[in-house]
Amino acid sequence: MTLIMQNISKNYQDGEQVVEVLKNVSLEVKQGEFVAIVGPSGAGKSTFLSIAGALLTPTSGEITIGGQALSSLSTKELTRVRLEKVGFIFQGANLIPYLNVKDQLLVIAELAGHRNSEVKQRATQLLEELGLSHRANQYPEKLSGGEKQRVAIARAMMNNPDVILADEPTASLDAERGYSVVQMIAQEVKRNNKAAIMVTHDERILDLVDRVVRIEDGQLH
Template sequence: MRTERAATLRVQNLSKRYGSGETAVQAVKGVSLEVSPGEIVLIMGPSGSGKTTLLSMLGALLRPTEGRIELDGLVLSELSEGRLPDIRLRHFGFVFQDFNLLSALSALDNVAIVAELAGLGRKAARARARALLEELGLGARLHFLPEQLSGGEKQRVAIARALVNEPALLLADEPTANLDSHHGHETMRLLRRIAKEQGKSVLIVSHDARIQDIADRVLWLEDGEFKEMRSLATDPVCGMTVEREKAVSAQWEGKSYYFCCRGCREEFLAGPQRFGKATARERE
């Protein structure tokens, strides 16, 4: 138990079931979790493991079938549908893999509009948005449209937007999926620094094993349940974390390599030298 500070997020026996009878699908099964202020938790797992369903429930976007979700003492799972939009606006910050920026608005306006929706005056909203964007290294890009920004810059605008209402919890869904390795890791390190400085709790769902070092805890979700991270390896082609026992494997120069699918294995075998950094890590 993490008792040093009251948990920002407390989840107890959370489940989500779709359908009924013999055709019912149990997407999430009795998950319990606590996230402390300033803590960064990374949830990993194979496709179809229930990660997105879990994140949607934690963000009050999807009703659980069973269980309890408590955010800063507010029991979200007991609130009416009518109260949830305001809760999402004021208590959560969302970071999506596709950025979800408004194409007709500048970086500054993409962030400020969220603060205005929460009731902040236009001048104060723009001042807060400007300060966040400058902290994220985008002071020279304030008036750029999304199409004029790189992928990494778009994601930093999305992070500023998620932070502008000073939420208790940031939820990030595959935040590095549309970024290359360098910019993805750099952006996540920036998010970690700001979260620590501001005491924000962060929960990230990702396939990207390369960002494990920015997390305080890494949890493995499979078949809708948290399981021990045993016998894991990194696919040298796509960077995904895979379970050795269930992965597709291949041998090269006396070493075993593990892949998320046959396509990655075939790409690797067609030219292993192209994945030199990844193969070097596997040898260590």
Template sequence: MNIQLELQNITRTFQDGGAERHILDRLNLQVAKGELVAVTGPSGSGKSTFLSIAGALLAPTSGQVLVEGQAIRNQTERELAALRLHKLGFIFQSAHLVPYLKVREQLLLVAKLAGQDKNQAAKRADTLLRTLGLAHRSQAYPEKLSGGERQRAAIARALMNDPSVLLADEPTASLDAERGYEVVSLMAEQVKAAGKSAVLVTHDQRMLPLCDRVLRLENGKLTEIPPVQREKRQLG
């Protein structure tokens, strides 16, 4: 199994009225190449903290994160920024597109920051937009896009630098069921086709059948939800 994202014994604590509280408690996770993993859990369970640590945006109190087998502990801010730019792709709840850039320009900006060749970047941007059904919207500003189109643009942007790991934080929260399913379906297809590893944090039970594994975060730990239990929850 080719593991592209690994969290080893991740603990994150904070002080609350003089007492130490655990948000994450010796949490472990491995995500293989071509695998889409969903993480669910109640509000306040630490899902955002978990995703921030996985994405090198927040340092754990103890434990380590490995991306493509490389530990990121003790890296400088510059090294972490390069890691996020080249190895990690982020998809957020509200897309976070730059309002004054057209769709194609959103992708080219990412390539420019990474120092990609302009011609190669242009070709990759056009390929991604075609693949995600956005070629006809390449010159549109974010305000002119539907919710589903904005999220597809966010997926294209996240894939622009060919990262090994995709991290998505509630990407369907602002979408109806049909558009949400479409967005996660596209994400799942890209993970399989391009050999990415992906983690999807979601409350949306309807998206779970598209995922290879479903984990629940509670009391600081991840536990896998068997397929039978997943089906019961969806029916319920």
């Protein structure tokens, strides 16, 4: 399932002024492709990622996920897209403190209305793939930074989304842990044939992606 962003612009009104955050940008990410977006702070990276994941609506332009144009969808349908077609990995792991590792995954499936034995099997399989089986019953406070971020990867993959979006996934990790976390994202992208975009400042992990796109002054280069 390909992610296509066509002629995306995003403007904000700031008093009398119109601020252009994104200026007519286009990007296509194919199944099994892992793309990094790099650029200075304030260049529009997070806005770009939020629009790709249907968290923000562009001022103009179109996003298509797996052949479905998002502009034609209702608010309810967009919520369904975010739950089922997009997996988010945030800067901090953003885990729920009172849920154990396995339940962090199961709650995502439940939100999407999936409550069967296959769901539990999938959670078990993902934790195994990411080397977290022995942590399944632990709570976030007992996990290291790297383990938390691996749980976040597993959670993003839980509903088998078409698109994975990662926002600075190494920001709170040291160099070695950061590298291994991005390595795991890359493996999951290839293993499960996902389209993935990662926003990062971390130049040391760019050898793990298929393509690097630079964003500057709201434009892609």
